[in-house]
Amino acid sequence: MHPAPQSDRRPYIRDSEDARRTALVAAVLDLVAEGGIEAATLRAVAARAGVTPGLIRHYFGDKDGLMRVAYGRMMQGMVDPCLAAAVAAGGDPVARLRAYLAAALDPAALDGRTVALWAAYIHRTRQDAALRAAHEAGYLAFRDALEGLIAALPVCPLPPRDAAIALNALLDGLWLEGGLLPQGFAPGEVQRIALTAAARVLDLPELTETEGPKP
Amino acid sequence: MHPAPQSDRRPYIRDSEDARRTALVAAVLDLVAEGGIEAATLRAVAARAGVTPGLIRHYFGDKDGLMRVAYGRMMQGMVDPCLAAAVAAGGDPVARLRAYLAAALDPAALDGRTVALWAAYIHRTRQDAALRAAHEAGYLAFRDALEGLIAALPVCPLPPRDAAIALNALLDGLWLEGGLLPQGFAPGEVQRIALTAAARVLDLPELTETEGPKP
DNA sequence: CCTTCAATTATTCGCGCGTATAATTCCGCG
DNA sequence: CGCGGAATTATACGCGCGAATAATTGAAGG
Structure with a gap:
C-alpha cells in the first residue's frame, strides 16, 4: 500500500499552561535584552519558545498582554x-x-x-x-x-x-x-x-x- | 485657453542644507522622546520636519545615518x-x-x-x-x-x-x-x-x- | 527671460508585522 | 479502542515600514 500522504504539519506535544506561559515570557525577556523591544516580535518569541505565533494569542490575548506579564x-x-x-x-x-x-x-x-x-x-x-x-x-x-x-x-x-x-x-x-x-x-x-x-x-x-x- | 491642469504636487521652498539637517534631527529626537525608537519612522520624521521621506535619504543616506547624527x-x-x-x-x-x-x-x-x-x-x-x-x-x-x-x-x-x-x-x-x-x-x-x-x-x-x- | 541643475516630491517595490480565523492533532476519559 | 474537545498549527489579510528610482520644481546665473 502507498505510504499515507504524510502531513507536513509540524508535530507537537501538549504542555501545561504554566510551562507554556513561562517559556513564552522567558523568550520575550531574552529577545528584548538581546535586541530591544523591537526584536520581540510575536514570530520571534514563538520561534524561541518552540511554538507558533498563534499560541501567544491563545494564552495572552494579544501582544500587549504578553509584554505586560513579561x-x-x-x-x-x-x-x-x-x-x-x-x-x-x-x-x-x-x-x-x-x-x-x-x-x-x-x-x-x-x-x-x-x-x-x-x-x-x-x-x-x-x-x-x-x-x-x-x-x-x-x-x-x-x-x-x-x-x-x-x-x-x-x-x-x-x-x-x-x-x-x-x-x-x-x-x-x-x-x-x-x-x-x-x-x-x-x-x-x-x-x-x-x-x-x-x-x-x-x-x-x-x-x-x-x-x-x-x- | 484651458486652465493648465494644475499640478497636485505639494509646493515647497528650498532651504539650506544646515537648516534641513537640523530640522530633521530635531524631529527625530522629539519623536524618540515621545514614542520611543519605534516611533521615529522615516515617514513620521519627515512629516514632523515638514518634508517628505525621500529628503532624508538625500541628506543622510539611510535611516542609520540619521539616527547616528541624532x-x-x-x-x-x-x-x-x-x-x-x-x-x-x-x-x-x-x-x-x-x-x-x-x-x-x-x-x-x-x-x-x-x-x-x-x-x-x-x-x-x-x-x-x-x-x-x-x-x-x-x-x-x-x-x-x-x-x-x-x-x-x-x-x-x-x-x-x-x-x-x-x-x-x-x-x-x-x-x-x-x-x-x-x-x-x-x-x-x-x-x-x-x-x-x-x-x-x-x-x-x-x-x-x-x-x-x-x- | 530662459536655461540649468540640484533640491524636493511622488511612486513603487518587497518584506515583516500583528491580528483574525480555519484546520488539524494530540491526549484524557469512558 | 475511539471519541470529543482543547491545545496547537496553518493560512490569509491589510498595513506601514525602509529603500530605491523616476518625475518635477524652485531658484540662481547669464
Missing part, C-alpha cells in the same frame, strides 16, 4: 533577590544593609543584559498605565525596603528618606555604569565603591569591613 | 551644559564642583523626556559600534571632567577616581529617578539631596551652603 516578571527578578539577601543576613542592622547593597550590585545583576532589558521598557512605562503601575510598585518597594534598613540603624546623620533616595540613586547609577561599560571597572570595584560611598554618607565605617576572617 | 546631538546636549556651567562658575574649586553638580540635575535636564530619550538609545549603543563609541566618549568626558574637578579640591578623603565614579553614579541615579517619577519629589529636593550626599562623600560641608546672601 515586564512584571522582570521587575520581580530584579527586586526579590535583594530583599531575600537582606532577610538572609540575620538580625544585625548593619549586616542587613550591607547584604542588601551587595545584592543590588551582585555580578549576576550587573550585566549589560539586565540593564538593556530595563532600559528597553522605560519608554513603555511612560505610556502604558499598567506598566507604569508595575514600575512604580517595584521601584518604591526597593526604595522603601532600603529606607527601612536605614531607619533600623543605631544612628543616621540624615533623614532616612533622604539617605534612602541618595543610596538608591547611587546603586542605580553604579548598576547602570557597571552594566553598560563592563570593561571599565575592575572585578569587585563597583561593589567596593558602593560600600565606601554609602559608609561615608551614613557615617558607618563598619559597612566596608570584610566579614569573613581567615581561619 | 544620537550625537543628544549626547552633546546633555554633557555640554554641565561643562559650561563649571567653567562659568569661576576659579574656586568648590564653586566649580557645585555648579557642575547642580547643572547635571538642572530642572531642564530632569524631565522624563530626556530620560526616555536616553533610555531609548541604550540598546542601540550596545550593538552599533559607531553609537557605542559616541556613548563612551560622552560618558567618559562627563566623568573625567568630574574627576578633574574633584582632584582640584584642596582635600579629598577618597581616591579621585573612586569619588568621581561614586558621584557620577549618584547623579545618574537621581537624574533617572527624578525624570521617571517627577511627582515623587518636591521641587529642588533632588538637587538638595545630591549636594548633601556629595558633601558627605567628599567631606566638604561648604558644598551645601547657599551662595546668594540676601542683600
